[in-house]
Amino acid sequence: APAAAAAVDDEAEKMFREAFEAESERSKLLQAQLEKALAEKLGSAGMQISVQAKEVASPLEVTTLTWRQAYEGAKQRTADLEQQLNKARGIGVEKAPPPPPVASTADSSAAATGASAFGGASASADRDSGLSREEAETLRGVGINDEQIRQVKQLREVSELAADEEAVLRLIAVAVSLNPEDEKQDDVLPPITAAREALSGEDFNVQGAPTAFDRCYIFKGTVPPGRDASQALTSMQQRVSQAATRGTPELYLQPAKEEGKSLLVMLLESDLPSKKLEGWQTIVCALLVLLSILAANSTAYSVVSLEAQKLIKPEDVEGYAKILFKCLPTAAGIFATVAAQESARRAAAGSYGVELSPPFLLPAFPLVSTGLLGSVTRRLTPAPNKEAEFAMSFSAAVAGYIVSIGTTVAGLALGPEKDGIVNLNYQLLPVILKVLIRPFLGVASVSDQADPFADPMNIAFPANPILVGGICGIIITSLSLLPIGRLDGGVLARASVGSQAAGSLALFAWALLLTGSFAPDEAGNLYLAFGICTIFFQNTLDLPPREAISDVDGTQKGLGIALVALAFLLNIPGWAFPTV
Numbered sequence: 001a002p003a004a005a006a007a008v009d010d011e012a013e014k015m016f017r018e019a020f021e022a023e024s025e026r027s028k029l030l031q032a033q034l035e036k037a038l039a040e041k042l043g044s045a046g047m048q049i050s051v052q053a054k055e056v057a058s059p060l061e062v063t064t065l066t067w068r069q070a071y072e073g074a075k076q077r078t079a080d081l082e083q084q085l086n087k088a089r090g091i092g093v094e095k096a097p098p099p100p101p102v103a104s105t106a107d108s109s110a111a112a113t114g115a116s117a118f119g120g121a122s123a124s125a126d127r128d129s130g131l132s133r134e135e136a137e138t139l140r141g142v143g144i145n146d147e148q149i150r151q152v153k154q155l156r157e158v159s160e161l162a163a164d165e166e167a168v169l170r171l172i173a174v175a176v177s178l179n180p181e182d183e184k185q186d187d188v189l190p191p192i193t194a195a196r197e198a199l200s201g202e203d204f205n206v207q208g209a210p211t212a213f214d215r216c217y218i219f220k221g222t223v224p225p226g227r228d229a230s231q232a233l234t235s236m237q238q239r240v241s242q243a244a245t246r247g248t249p250e251l252y253l254q255p256a257k258e259e260g261k262s263l264l265v266m267l268l269e270s271d272l273p274s275k276k277l278e279g280w281q282t283i284v285c286a287l288l289v290l291l292s293i294l295a296a297n298s299t300a301y302s303v304v305s306l307e308a309q310k311l312i313k314p315e316d317v318e319g320y321a322k323i324l325f326k327c328l329p330t331a332a333g334i335f336a337t338v339a340a341q342e343s344a345r346r347a348a349a350g351s352y353g354v355e356l357s358p359p360f361l362l363p364a365f366p367l368v369s370t371g372l373l374g375s376v377t378r379r380l381t382p383a384p385n386k387e388a389e390f391a392m393s394f395s396a397a398v399a400g401y402i403v404s405i406g407t408t409v410a411g412l413a414l415g416p417e418k419d420g421i422v423n424l425n426y427q428l429l430p431v432i433l434k435v436l437i438r439p440f441l442g443v444a445s446v447s448d449q450a451d452p453f454a455d456p457m458n459i460a461f462p463a464n465p466i467l468v469g470g471i472c473g474i475i476i477t478s479l480s481l482l483p484i485g486r487l488d489g490g491v492l493a494r495a496s497v498g499s500q501a502a503g504s505l506a507l508f509a510w511a512l513l514l515t516g517s518f519a520p521d522e523a524g525n526l527y528l529a530f531g532i533c534t535i536f537f538q539n540t541l542d543l544p545p546r547e548a549i550s551d552v553d554g555t556q557k558g559l560g561i562a563l564v565a566l567a568f569l570l571n572i573p574g575w576a577f578p579t580v
Contacts, residue, residue, distance in 0.1 A: 012068070031053050161257060167541070221262060275381065300428060330371070333404070336469075338375055340402070364526075383546070416461070423445050
């Protein structure tokens with residue numbers, strides 16, 4: 001459900017916020033050490049040197065940032081300070097000649113033994129966390145305990161191993177809390193040795209020591225050549241469930257950066273987002289339906305000419321009712337498109353055993369545009385593989401285009417209504433849609449010609465209300481195919497070109513929405529409203545599929561790329577091309 005998915009997002013952000021604060025404290029310590037080292041190397045004992053470290057903004061200062069982005073910036077600042085500190089300590093120090101070959105091994109071994117013995121258990125814990133003893137003590141002084149330091153270090157290690165870093169960290173965020181005051185669950189994972197034994201070598205060859213959190217294990221290894229990854233995961237899931245005595249473990253097989261390697265993430269079913277739909281969510285869903293009905297009957301793409309309005313007298317209730325009834329076919333076309341998308345999505349989800357939440361409609365209100373901006377649907381159970389993710393989004397997109405294009409063709413075939421009440425607000429259309437339908441629209445009902453020597457600018461055309469509904473449906477489907485977050489386009493882009501390339505495409509999609517929102521008057525409402533809704537409801541990701549190491553085939557990748565490319569073309573704002 002949306003609330004459960006939001007809880008996962010909040011937990012992840014909470015974890016990255018605490019990691020950001022830890023990195024900030026570590027940066028302050030390194031900055032002080034750097035100033036001291038420079039003073040010793042470059043000046044006298046009483047000399048003061050000030051080092052200005054790079055400023056890293058947080059979401060408290062820049063609201064568009066996430067805590068994850070802030071943490072990455074703080075981590076880079078820490079690395080830069082460490083590099084500068086090492087250089088400062090090396091000022092004026094001559095490089096020692098290399099030791100004799102025979103003595104080098106013994107000396108290194110002795111030095112390692114001495115370092116291990118120095119400081120006892122506390123020094124060992126600090127070294128294991130990746131921090132110096134002084135740095136660790138400073139962090140402890142600001143309330144960060146050893147367990148939190150250890151978990152931050154483990155998160156770093158896992159992020160360096162994972163090919164899709166964000167997907168794996170989202171799984172960890174479901175189960176791991178850096179807050180010691182959080183309520184403890186009764187169920188537990190099986191002992192790590194028992195869990196490892198349950199991962200038979202015929203299904204998964206574990207390599208190296210696993211990374212263990214309180215309620216999450218991560219094993220690095222390989223699926224044996226020739227073994228189907230989905231079948232191996234199913235087999236391991238059965239054995240691990242048998243080995244568990246107090247809880248139900250869930251396995252997720254994710255790709256690693258190293259070629260041929262995988263990460264097997266084990267967590268508890270009780271930590272996954274709840275499948276229940278809360279009572280308040282049902283109420284919100286019903287209210288959104290009512291608001292969507294009103295919004296779909298007042299789109300900005302259907303306008304009434306001034307001549308038709310003048311024919312209706314203030315006391316003519318029947319005349320106003322006639323205008324209102326003209327909106328119903330448009331609203332029906334819009335709802336038909338969204339209904340087709342959601343029906344196709346659910347049919348595909350059912351074939352893969354994926355449960356979905358009810359669709360939460362997004363009315364285009366109060367910024368009037370296409371009536372609806374689509375719907376928000378959450379996965380209540382994870383997708384089994386990338387193919388299932390692709391199938392759900394691809395089916396929804398194709399169904400949306402089939403219904404909306406069919407409705408548009410029907411509206412063009414019927415032609416404009418004789419009473420001239422309904423007109424298509426042509427200037428609001430994306431430029432490619434303008435080019436495609438202009439030959440079928442006839443003579444403009446409203447035009448503007450500021451320069452008598454220039455071509456007139458067509459503002460509106462007489463139209464059938466069914467045509468307006470079909471065009472709105474095309475726009476809604478195209479917006480849902482932009483490669484951003486949970487949108488269908490985001491899912492197709494990640495499956496077709498990979499997460500990294502999809503992230504670059506998302507930047508272009510955001511640039512397109514930003515450009516469209518700069519349009520004058522109501523022309524920018526569509527892009528602005530959709531961008532806001534996407535930020536709040538669709539910008540993050542669902543949990544990754546259980547088996548994410550098998551890609552979709554080449555044909556599916558080609559189809560996914562084609563749909564995303566079509567979405568970019570059909571979303572190019574038309575306000576910059578008024579004479580088209």
